[in-house]
Amino acid sequence: MIIAIDGPAGSGKTTIAKLLAKALNISYLDTGATYRALTVKALERGVDLSNQEAIAALAREVDIQLDGSKVYLDGKDVTAQIRKPEVDRAIPQIASNPLARGEMVKLQRRVTAGRDFVVEGRDITTVVFPQAPYKFYLDANPKERAKRRWKELEAKDVRIDLACVQEAMKKRDQADLTRTHSPLKKSEEAVYIDTTELSIEEVLCAIKGHIEQ
Ligand code: DC
Numbered sequence: 001m002i003i004a005i006d007g008p009a010g011s012g013k014t015t016i017a018k019l020l021a022k023a024l025n026i027s028y029l030d031t032g033a034t035y036r037a038l039t040v041k042a043l044e045r046g047v048d049l050s051n052q053e054a055i056a057a058l059a060r061e062v063d064i065q066l067d068g069s070k071v072y073l074d075g076k077d078v079t080a081q082i083r084k085p086e087v088d089r090a091i092p093q094i095a096s097n098p099l100a101r102g103e104m105v106k107l108q109r110r111v112t113a114g115r116d117f118v119v120e121g122r123d124i125t126t127v128v129f130p131q132a133p134y135k136f137y138l139d140a141n142p143k144e145r146a147k148r149r150w151k152e153l154e155a156k157d158v159r160i161d162l163a164c165v166q167e168a169m170k171k172r173d174q175a176d177l178t179r180t181h182s183p184l185k186k187s188e189e190a191v192y193i194d195t196t197e198l199s200i201e202e203v204l205c206a207i208k209g210h211i212e213q
Pocket of ligand 1 (some may be wrong): 082091120
């Protein structure tokens with residue numbers, strides 16, 4: 001059984017997906033981490049990010065393992081590295097590459113096959129698991145989402161102006177929403193939850209309520 005959650009950066013997807021999986025005693029998959037790990041590999045190798053074939057070849061060759069919140073790239077723990085601002089900057093080129101997306105979707109389906117999972121990302125309810133019995137779209141206003149990301153960075157001692165975080169997020173939103181292949185969009189059947197004014201507990205409660213219904 002798959003619980004699919006989509007939404008933009010800072011909408012609370014990852015936090016909620018983890019807590020929901022824990023509450024239901026099932027696994028969770030952050031699909032953004034798969035795109036992030038591939039981006040780290042491409043940057044390390046110095047592959048031209050606009051070369052779609054070369055990035056797809058790298059996607060086929062690379063070993064990405066996800067274990068709860070931990071992410072391993074060819075056996076190396078890259079959990080912290082995948083969240084670096086240079087990865088944020090490079091990722092739209094990887095995420096807009098249909099060949100690389102195909103490989104990541106295969107990986108995401110393979111990892112979750114035959115098991116119960118909460119899966120979160122941008123195209124989970126529309127492309128990866130359109131048949132999932134439970135589908136949610138989390139959102140929040142851009143200012144609140146940027147504030148959440150800023151707090152996350154501050155907790156890691158990365159100090160950047162809130163305005164810069166907001167600007168970078170706006171660019172990534174734009175890339176996610178307007179790319180040709182698997183753009184971020186709400187599937188018709190997904191339950192829309194605006195988390196701007198809600199606590200984590202309230203969002204969890206709302207989702208659990210829908211599932212129990
Ligand atoms: O969820 P996140 O912010 O860690 O995702 C990082 C990027 O990966 C995001 O800007 C778009 C891309 N992504 C995607 O295209 N499809 C997914 N299913 C998940 C993430």
